[in-house]
Amino acid sequence: MANVLVVAEHQDGKLRKVTLPTITFGEQAAEVVGGEVHVLVLGHGVDAIADEVAKYGNVAKVHYANSAALEKYTAEGFAPVIAQVAEQVDAEIVAAPASAQGTDYLPRVAVALDAGMVTNAIKVWDDGGVRFQRPMLSGSVLETVEVTTPRKIAAVRTTDFDDAKEGDGAPVETVELGESRDDVEFVSMELVKSERPELTDADVVIAGGRGLKSGEAFEMLEEMADLFGGAVGASRAAVDSGYAPTDWQIGQTGKVVAPNLYVAIAISGAIQHLSGMKGSKVIVAINKDAEAPIFQVADYGLVADAFKVVPELNEKLKSMGLGS
Numbered sequence: 627m628a629n630v631l632v633v634a635e636h637q638d639g640k641l642r643k644v645t646l647p648t649i650t651f652g653e654q655a656a657e658v659v660g661g662e663v664h665v666l667v668l669g670h671g672v673d674a675i676a677d678e679v680a681k682y683g684n685v686a687k688v689h690y691a692n693s694a695a696l697e698k699y700t701a702e703g704f705a706p707v708i709a710q711v712a713e714q715v716d717a718e719i720v721a722a723p724a725s726a727q728g729t730d731y732l733p734r735v736a737v738a739l740d741a742g743m744v745t746n747a748i749k750v751w752d753d754g755g756v757r758f759q760r761p762m763l764s765g766s767v768l769e770t771v772e773v774t775t776p777r778k779i780a781a782v783r784t785t786d787f788d789d790a791k792e793g794d795g796a797p798v799e800t801v802e803l804g805e806s807r808d809d810v811e812f813v814s815m816e817l818v819k820s821e822r823p824e825l826t827d828a829d830v831v832i833a834g835g836r837g838l839k840s841g842e843a844f845e846m847l848e849e850m851a852d853l854f855g856g857a858v859g860a861s862r863a864a865v866d867s868g869y870a871p872t873d874w875q876i877g878q879t880g881k882v883v884a885p886n887l888y889v890a891i892a893i894s895g896a897i898q899h900l901s902g903m904k905g906s907k908v909i910v911a912i913n914k915d916a917e918a919p920i921f922q923v924a925d926y927g928l929v930a931d932a933f934k935v936v937p938e939l940n941e942k943l944k945s946m947g948l949g950s
């Protein structure tokens with residue numbers, strides 16, 4: 627037993643980007659356990675997703691669990707199938723993104739496989755036993771965890787891994803499924819619909835803080851996000867003040883993002899906020915206080931009043947042809 631099973635994530639017929647860094651984690655984990663990477667796609671009629679994911683990484687096989695019972699996500703429906711495939715491919719490590727969905731079903735997979743589990747894994751290595759590193763206390767402490775059970779479950783903090791590159795292409799094989807559970811029924815899901823990309827998938831995130839003083843002020847951030855084709859985020863203080871919806875919150879108790887460009891507008895840069903965005907490739911901070919801690923992590927800083935410079939920047943971006 628020494629392979630790695632990576633569970634792919636998809637939504638609305640599209641492969642979620644968080645799958646690709648999870649495959650990269652899978653490749654590193656496979657080196658540690660000396661085995662192969664297998665990828666599992668669960669759903670119904672999502673052949674295109676299975677074919678797409680097969681293009682990425684150094685993957686031995688893509689396993690496609692195709693069933694009407696898996697059309698709508700439920701942790702109760704997904705977990706037994708993941709556990710079944712983990713056993714079939716002799717997976718020592720089962721990995722999935724530490725997303726809302728991944729952290730929902732993985733504990734059930736752990737129970738089914740009698741496996742120890744680590745959340746927010748940012749590193750895996752062998753030190754006489756399989757060890758994982760995970761951040762704690764807003765990233766100010768890095769914990770090393772050794773999982774000693776024969777099978778191990780990892781919820782991967784995807785912002786710490788690069789996307790898997792396109793590879794040679796893996797074969798796709800349909801999974802023979804047993805009886806599905808009939809004691810659990812999908813009733814409904816209420817999703818916040820947005821034309822903008824999902825915050826954790828976006829290449830550009832424009833985030834605002836309490837300094838904006840109102841929900842209306844976020845409109846200029848939304849305009850900037852739309853010019854870039856990006857998403858809008860917020861600090862917890864902005865969310866708690868009612869300026870922005872909860873699902874925009876970035877940080878320790880919100881979402882973790884690592885876009886190519888993160889623009890922090892009127893955000894002070896508290897450690898709990900930084901832990902959700904400091905992995906961003908380029909950070910731009912706009913704050914009227916030159917001493918604001920956000921400037922310590924920013925690649926570019928603008929000490930200015932957001933109400934003056936954000937509309938000016940939007941006009942400049944439009945004149946450069948963005949958004950057209």
Ligand SMILES: Cc1cc2nc3c(=O)[nH]c(=O)nc-3n(C[C@H](O)[C@H](O)[C@H](O)COP(=O)(O)OP(=O)(O)OC[C@H]3O[C@@H](n4cnc5c(N)ncnc54)[C@H](O)[C@@H]3O)c2cc1C
Binds near residue numbers: 835837897
């Ligand atoms: C357990 C715990 C978990 C937490 N989790 C999170 C989390 O997930 N995410 C998170 O964000 N926070 C989190 N926090 C809260 C965090 O500690 C901060 O309170 C919060 O991030 C501050 O948000 P802010 O930067 O928007 O507000 P403030 O700290 O009030 O900063 C506002 C900034 O706006 C600037 N400003 C004001 N007016 C203007 C203007 N006109 N133009 C430009 N700049 C201006 C000010 O100079 C200031 O720097 C958590 C706290 C705890 C204790």
